[in-house]
Amino acid sequence: MTPKKRKDGGDRLAEYRGRRDPGRTPEPVPGERALPRGDKALPRGDDDTFVVQEHHATSLHWDLRLERDGVLVSWAVPKGLPWSPGTNHLAVRTEDHPLEYAAFEGEIPRGEYGAGKMTVWDRGTYETEKWSEREVKIIVHGSRVSGRYVLFRTRGDNWMIHRMDPPADPDAEPLPESLRPMRPAEKARLPRDQDAWGFEFAWGGRRLAAYVEGGRTRFTDGRGRAVDGPGGLGSRLGAELGSRPALLDGELAVLDGRETYMIYDLLHLDGHPLLDVPYRDRRGRLDDLGLSGPLWQTAPWFPGDGGAVRDAARDQGLPGVLAKRLDSPYEPGEESGDWRFVPS
Template sequence: MAEKRQDRLAEYRGKRDAGRTPEPVPDERDLPHGDDDTFVIQEHHASSLHWDLRLERDGVLVSWALPKGVPWSPKTNHLAVHTEDHPLEYAAFEGEIPADEYGGGEVYIWDRGTYETRKWTDREVKAVFHGSRVTGLYALFRTRGKNWMIHRMDPPADPDAEPLPERVRPMLPQERARLPRDEEHYGFEFAWGGRRLLAYVEGGRTRFTDGRGREARSPAGLGGPLGESLGARRVVLDGELASVEGQETYLVFDLLHLDGHPLLDVPYEERRERLGDLGLAGPRWQTAPWYPGEGRAVRDTAKERGLRGVVAKRLDSPYEPGERSGAWRLLKL
């Protein structure tokens, strides 16, 4: 951060081939100068998902890579790895860096806006951010080498936000011999006969617990890609790992926590709608289908497909952790 002015972008240019990457690679020249008040945060799907924080300073974008993104609460600090300065033009960059180039992967603008400098030294930066997603006072402080930490100094922007729970014991259905008579009050799902897994996703990373609420190993090819697909969202998902057309797939059928807010007391129908809004669809995961009021049709289709059975869930039912509840009914076939 204390390099000579004319050399500020030498490291940046040295890592990039202007003929191969769509990134801006300016020639060596006098640096442009703005008002030192622009910031951008780019979501970078490189070999490991991270977020790049860039602050305009003396004609360049001083940059840090945040493996877990920006902390939403002052109770948690996140690692910030200081990287090379970037040109000011990079504040508008979105696109795909070729896989064999430095930083290969998709880059999206996650947030941008202006900031006010409260302090700027070689070891500490304090700034007030005015973005669409990130607002408030933050501090970046150096720990060792290129490693810094980023800390939120203001109270949480959402004072009602809660951290992800360490674990949730899954809700279980009661077995019944028949479908409910009042089908219009239920949503119906296939019972796939898979392994129950709850997924806890934060900062693009995923961990799992099993049907008893115990820590579970991440299935191959699932945890990392699932976390990356959700980006900065903070969620707890409930589902099962089952075979679908010969492919082991994580079928998600419930949403228990969303961006700092528990959904256990929210009716099943609304949880299902919010789950659908997440757009979960990947090579190893998808939102499990559900059919409000269509019990007989779901039962007949399950029989044709040779599935384990049908689960009927009351549309107005909350999520009852660890309970075998009559609000959920399993009809075995």
Template sequence: MTKNDRLAEYRRRRDAGRTPEPVPDEAPLPHGDDDTFVIQEHHARSLHWDLRLERGGVLVSWAVPKGVPSDPGENRLAVHTEDHPLEYAAFEGEIPAGEYGAGKSLLWDRGTYETEKWTDREVKVVFHGTRVQGRYVLFRTRGDNWMIHRMDPPADPDAVPPPEGLRPMLAQERKRLPKDEDAWAYEFAWGGRRLLARISGGRTRCTDAAGRPAEAPPGVGSALGGTLGVRTALLDGEVARVAGTEVYLIFDLLHLDGRPLLDVPYRERRERLDALGLDGARHRTAPWFPGGDDPGAAVLDAARREGLAAIVAKRLDSPYRPGKASADWRLLPAGQ
């Protein structure tokens, strides 16, 4: 090992015979233009994003647990890590279990950047990426802990965060199916506990029917965060036992990517929810059955066969009314 080998720590942590990551032999560092950056989405023990800036023949690297901020009102933690080889700018793959950083690494963004300032305590740059663009500063706080701050106006000035402490919409009890069946959709009533899930920066926080903090089934929060990544969302669903396993069944989408959806018709909210592909071992998107060809009676029959107590009819054009029992949602007994 030569003196001042900038990749010595990188090599020490990796076994070139086991990991697909590039592990170059000790040699003079390549020369670049110090203008390449890459952000990798790293599904390791904890989901995070790795920001890497080409500098002096290596990729100077920070792990950003919640991703690069898009709004100047939110500074985010960035943990300085070991320098990586320039070849890492093209790396995607699965780091094997037992190896340092085990998990899947995906290229999330890449492009060029301009340096406005670079010291041991402060780095100011301008990103020109596909997803990340604009002026940012990284500043050291203590040890390897830095913060990253967007210096430009918000990337999306109309974006708003998901609301806090929202109480779920409720259904009114009815005895019979609606007469205008084509105007409704039908879902199973699973008989579980209500849970709203707020996902932001790859992290999930849940609240119960009263808007109080609540726990999701094991693994659900990390799975939702891993699927949605840096996207923001507010989900409505319930925790119920399905085939003997506690599962979070998701049946509504109240906020997505900085846009409130409370006033969007139920049909469109459900279509957007389906498009997210939220289906895992302990969470899944609950089925829904739009009107036509007598679906209400068919869903009632299916609920009886499965031993469920009720179904829910929801108007296709209905908004979401937080904390209210609305006639736009109707709880119908399945009977026996």
């Protein structure tokens, strides 16, 4: 493959090649692999291909790449492309990439530049409205993101990316700044109509809400005040959810001598609040997320079997059981009889 030349005669991929060892990285390196034929994921040389790759490097980010003059002009976007014109996101200009990179997915080995897992988050075509050294206006047509965007340079390699169209989902709402958790009323006995309730273990930990967005996480405590989370929890949990914004409710509990974030409610997902959604359905959506990692777990719940849960809590030395009415909404900051703490 002939290296692409800059308009001034220079090699536009020299920096890219200089950062990579073709004997160690699975990434395409010019001169080592020819451009495959017939791959629909690869550009055809029409300056109309875009790709967004999710990059689980030292810090999770998304790489936006636009085909231009024989290379993929690239920006690293730490929080992903903005879904609303109300927010601008940082976009850091990186080295030009070869066209083959539009189809690259794989694990960049530890010790290599950009080490970590790379996957294609979205791809499609784009139209150019303006292209200069300081401003790029485009219309993108992808399966996950579409619309008009502008990238504008602020200083050095730092740019900003702005969505020019209305939100892709006009009903989407940002995560709240703060939310005080719902609290259970303490009762001596389990509810009689147990078929109408779900039961969880009371972990005896510290209440913590997690606001996850753009691969980052912030936390509030039982009073809705901003607090620091345990080291490593925020970044790893953010990477687990990727581009999906979510508000989680749970608590930090010590399990087997290790502090673990036990997640037991989902209050906001993909731009939509779930406070009015019944507890049964919120738990179903939470379970569907499959959140399980070295520092966090989705807490188990058991519909209609409070006695067995209480016995298990007693055997494990846990404080008790939480009974939650299956059709109950989430009432921020309220103590409600729809949630009941029953000591073991």
